[in-house]
Every structure is written in C-alpha cells, then in structure tokens.
Amino acid sequence: MSSTVIRAQAKPVAESIDGEFYRDVISGLRQRQKQLSPKYFYDALGSHYFDQICQLDEYYPYRTELNLLPDVAADLNDYFADRGAEGLNVVEFGAGSLHKIKPLLDGVAAIRRFTAIDISGAHLHNACALLAEHYPSLEIQPIEGDFTKPLELAPSAATPMGFFPGSTIGNLNPTSAIHFLASARKTLGDGSYMVLGVDTKKDEQVLNRAYNDREGVTARFNKNILTRINRELGADFEPDNFDHSAWYNRERGRVEMHLCSRSEQSVRLGKENFQFRIGESIHTENSYKYHPEEFQQLAAEAGWQAEKWWLAEDNLFSVVLLGNQGQVELTP
Structure with missing residues (x-):
C-alpha cells in the first residue's frame, strides 16, 4: 500500500500570511519595547538554521527529548492498547522537519494518520514527502497555516492526539500558552489527547549556553528574521548592525532573546521609520521553563488534565x- 499525502490548506483562512506578517511587524516595532513574533523565524532559511541548532552540543532540548521519545512511545503504545484504541x-x-514524530510512528501501533501543521509551506511539504518514503502505509495530511489558531482537520474516525515537541510551548507567555492549549483542544475535538515537550527550570549556565552557541548559529537564526522582513516586506534593516x-x-x-542595535540608526518599513538608540533591542523570543507542577496547573486552566509525565x-x-477534560470557557 502506498502512502497517501493529502494536499490541504488550513481553514478558515481570514487573510494572507503576508498581510498578517506586515501588520504584526509594524505593531511590534511601535511598542516601547520593540518586539517581533518568533513564529516569523521559520521561513525556509530559518527552518534550516533551526535544524542546525538542534545538532549543537550546547542545545540540550533537542537531543534530550529525542532520547526520551522511544520510552514515551512504548508507554503510549501500552496506554492506548489498554483503552482499546482502534486508531490514532x-x-x-x-511540525518543522518531522524528525521527532518518527519515534512515535515506530513505537505506537495505533497511529493510522499523521497531520502536520506548519506555517512554512515549502519546508512542510518537502518534509512530508520524505516521511512518506519511510512510512508507506501511513496517511499523511500537511496543513499550511498558523498552528496557534483553531484549524479544521479532515474527517477521521481515529482518536486525535496532538503532538507539540521541543520547547515551543515555552515561546508563548503563560496567558498565550493557555489560549494555545485551548485552541488546540478546539482543533482536536472531544476525547482528544496531547503530547507536549516542556523544558524544565535548571542551572542558569546550562540555559545560557543553549541560546548562545559558540558557532553563532543561533545568532544567524535570530538575525534572519530581519532578512526576511527586508525580502518580503521591503524594509531596509542592516542585520549586521x-x-x-x-x-x-x-x-x-524564561530565556529572553533579543537583537541589540550596535549604533543609532533608522529603519524604514512602508511609510514608517523606526529609530534605534545604541543598545536598544528588539525582543524576538521568550522560552519559558516550567517545573512539572507549574505546567500542570497551566494546562488545567485550558481544560487539559495531565495523564502521565x-x-x-x-x-x-x-x-x-x-487528556481533554471537556468544555472550559476562557475569557478573551
């Protein structure tokens, strides 16, 4: 049986990514503390840089979680077998490069379909095509879209189980994390589950090394967002400044990531000019760290119950x- 790759778009799509990108950048640069959303790191080059980051000695989250996932998969296999699940x-x-889904596909017998959501369309479809070569009996559905918003999945009788590996949940502040988890519950529906990677609080030297690698890959990843803004929105950032x-x-x-101006400078975007003082920063990313009990409380506010750690x-x-606890109302 050959693998089925369903070409699909996220629904509903209210506007183009470019329009939203422009508005988000303008809004962020108008703030007293200038900021850019980390979701815009991941164009094709940004995704490539992140793949390189994951191979760095200093960046412990990727390899630590990857080494943990076979045990997770074995336990999930037993968990869903005990509950008589006919399919997941x-x-x-x-989804990114889809490296971390492989231990689950290898170890959880109940998986029948894999749905990959990512904002970088070309990178997503290439990764899904490669995955299909290794798992020819798996039905694969790529959805190009913003995973932080509710999306419509193709109909399936299989039990939905979200997968959010890495420390990506930490890129959201706690309030935004609650709303994302609630949005994911809406996407996944009743009776759903979700597996998340959650980075823990630990020695500060370990954390600081992870985001300041000796080879400068994280620096290139961080600066690439300025290059993307220049290319797609017509700004005139000088990334080396x-x-x-x-x-x-x-x-x-949390770990904070910034881009700090090396000089007094002015940057043009559309009809606006943004002034930078020496040392003034653009805040590009947070990575929150949690003790298990802290994250368990946060997830509960979004209607999820921790089943296993x-x-x-x-x-x-x-x-x-x-596990999905059922209906929970959140204030906007």
Missing part, C-alpha cells in the same frame, strides 16, 4: 501526556 490521528503543531543577545530572566522563569535524567527535560 497524530496532529503535530508547528544588530547583535544577538540571550539570557535567562530568573524572575520571569516523563522526565529525562537530572530533570533536564520533560514530556507530558494531556
């Missing part, structure tokens, strides 16, 4: 299985 539709949010900077903010429990050695990283 795994839905990966922000900005320095990458990242540190752990202990009070807020997996912790790596020395509590370096964690994975959690969430």
